[in-house]
Amino acid sequence: MSGSSPFGMRVVHLDLKGAPPKVSYLSEIFPLFHALGANALLIEYEDMFPYEGHLKLLRAKHAYSPSEIREILHLARQNELEVIPLVQTFGHMEFVLKHDAFAHLREVAIFPNTLNPHEAESLALVGAMVDQIMELHRGVRWLHIGCDEVYYLGEGESSRQWLQQEHNSKARLCLSHVRAVASHVLARHPTTTPLLWDDMLRDMPEDLLEESGVPQLVEPVLWDYGADLDVHGKVLLMEKFRKCGFPRQWAASAFKGATGAHQALTPIEHHLRNHLQWLRVAWAGPAGALQGIVLTGWQRYDHFAVLCELLPVGIPSLAICLQSLLQGGFSDEVKDRVESCLGVASLDITDFTREGAGSFPGGDIxxxxxxxxxxxxxxxxxxxxxxxxxxxxxxxxxxxxxxxxxxxxxxxxxxxxxxxxxxxxxxxxxxxxxxxxxxxxxxxxxxxxxxxxxxxxxxxxxxxxxxxxxxxxxxxxxxxxxGPLRTHGDPTTRQGPENTWGPPTLMP
CATH class of the missing domain: 1.20.58 (Methane Monooxygenase Hydroxylase; Chain G, domain 1)
Known part of the structure; x- marks a missing residue:
């Protein structure tokens, strides 16, 4: 059935930095992920991971316990879902750098987004986070180290001084930190390959990427969530990365959480078009160039943003996108399969609001x-x-x-x-x-x-x-x-097409 799909790995992203589900709900939804065609999970724990020791203050109030993490991993194995943990190690470090104990490690003092790559303590912090996550995820084939949207890089005082030296640049600074983090992962966990988001690498010169040594250490995940994704441009980027020495690459789409920071309902048609464009990229690029695709489901745009679509709300979109990837396109067969899996009588990708609840876990929500x-x-x-x-x-x-x-x-x-x-x-x-x-x-x-x-x-x-x-x-x-209250007599006696009294229509 999956022979028509160019993506061997179909990875569902669980963004736990907002509205993390209880383990009991994951036990209900993992079988559905598997039935729809997923074979892996990218779990972005952020503050839901049970950090210990000096990192314990990173835990959210309802962070999972170690036993709950083990239960999540057990449920994933039961449903043939390979787990790839994700830990931010450069940008999007708000959940760490917001704490007073780590605020001195910010690249720019007033912004908790980005880690200062010049401080030895920064790499020690990241190394400790990685090691604690790997302790509970022994034997994983991949670890995602984030590294996207490294805002304000180069704007800190240490960076400004460093950039004044000949041949130094923000790109070299970025690559230096990525190389240090990836080297730590590989030194301590040699069977685990680091993944990272590609946006900081896209515009870097090929020769700089090649000489940095980073392509031999990591696999880039090329992300684009647009419904009008530039297929030709993505193929050119894949070719650039291949020339630089990256042996394997990944794609990343979105099934929810990418159309508005305050979005409450998921626009299915937008996300389906995004996935159909990624299929075109995979077919247009070198055969087998993409290891797999990550279907991201963002729950917040960053640690301080409001919640966007809740996971149950995005399930119909996820179902359509997964099945379309599996079948190599959207068709009546995909529609029928999704309707059957979700318990929805009739699916309309342009207006799913008419479908009713569905019988899938969270359909009532x-x-x-x-x-x-x-x-x-x-x-x-x-x-x-x-x-x-x-x-x-x-x-x-x-x-x-x-x-x-x-x-x-x-x-x-x-x-x-x-x-x-x-x-x-x-x-x-x-x-x-x-x-x-x-x-x-x-x-x-x-x-x-x-x-x-x-x-x-x-x-x-x-x-x-x-x-x-x-x-x-x-x-x-x-x-x-x-104040004056002029009613000109009893208003209920005033008749006419513009003054017809009656009970208001309040709601459809």
Whole structure:
């Protein structure tokens, strides 16, 4: 079945620096990964790894324990998924360099992104991280050492002084650190090959890459997540790397987390097109030039960014992309296979929001997230900003002063309370579903970013309305009016096409 795929290794990336799943969920999802055609995992632990000793402060609150790491590896073996651990060793070191104990190792003092490559302590730090990860991953064939987006490199004081010397350059500085890290990996773990992202190497001169010795130490992972990926340009880059001496190369696509830092729903068509372009690259390049492809699934753009699509939300995209890679393209057979694996009645890659929940692990989360993402903000906005009763009789001026015509309470309040009850029930269901898969801090973060702002607007309106209506007791009391309230008689008697009174339509 996989004979039509040019990628021998199909690697699913688990980005654990945001919303890391509980091991119980991984036990449910790994069999699906295998069934869809994956045969490896790239696990980017970041602060979820159980570092020990002086590195213990790197652990997140809910970091996996050593026994949980062993359980993850056992589950991967059970499902024929080879594990490739990833540890950042140069750029994207925020989870390390944000701590006061390591802040002095920043390339630029105010930015925790990049490690200072001139400090001996920097290499010692990276070496300790690598060794602790390898201790729990003995025998792995590859270790990914990151090295992408090394922002501010060369801008620190030590680097500026170093760059003033003849023949020195930022490219040489980068290669020197990569060579040191890769050499450490190979010296301590000679059967493990380092991988690294290719972006810092792309524009380097061929002769500099060749003379650095780096091509003999690492295998580059060429990443591009665009739907309009330049096939010819990628083939030329592969040829450049081959000429420089890199014996093997990898590709990296994206199945989620690459179309917006605050993206909540995954645009499947974009990611499918990205994978179809990578297939074209593999066929256009030298036969067997690409060892495999990493299907990245970013959970944050960096350590300090907000969450993008949750893993369960991206599963339909992953399924389509994996099956398309396996079959050598997208077809009715791919569509049917994905529908069967996910328990989805009918799949539409341009508008998957019509498909329903699906029976795959986390399918309930996808269905509930779709409701929130597509309708919560719009329904609350329609009520607060588009409803004629609210806009005409209970706008900001009147809300601050808790002033309202008593007839308007009857028109506004039932709809507000109904909408609040409906969303309250759905959000409770979503929170329970999220807690089955994720740790409490991730659930809290996602709800605060995606749910609470709209619910708080709605709750604020309900509270203001309740306080404004309170003075209308059976005794007929009236509120103190802080401003004019001209209703021209009973507004419910005013008829006409633009003034037809009736219950508002709040939500589809």
């Amino acid at each position: 996808l269905a509930l997230v779709m409701q929130v993402s597509l309708y919560l903000r719009s329904s609350v906005g329609a009520l607060l900003d588009g409803n004629r009763y609210v806009a005409g009789w209970f706008g900001p001026y009147h809300r601050r002063r808790k002033v309202i015509h008593p007839v308007m309470v009857q028109h506004i309040q039932p709809g507000v309370l109904s909408l609040l009850a409906r969303w309250g029930t759905l959000v409770q269901e979503l929170e329970a579903a999220l807690k089955r898969v994720f740790f409490p801090d991730a659930v809290e973060e996602w709800l605060e970013e995606n749910v609470h702002p709209s619910l708080q607007r709605l709750q604020g309106l309900a509270q203001d309305l309740s306080e404004a209506a309170a003075p209308f007791s059976p005794a007929g009391q009236r509120p103190d009016q802080a």
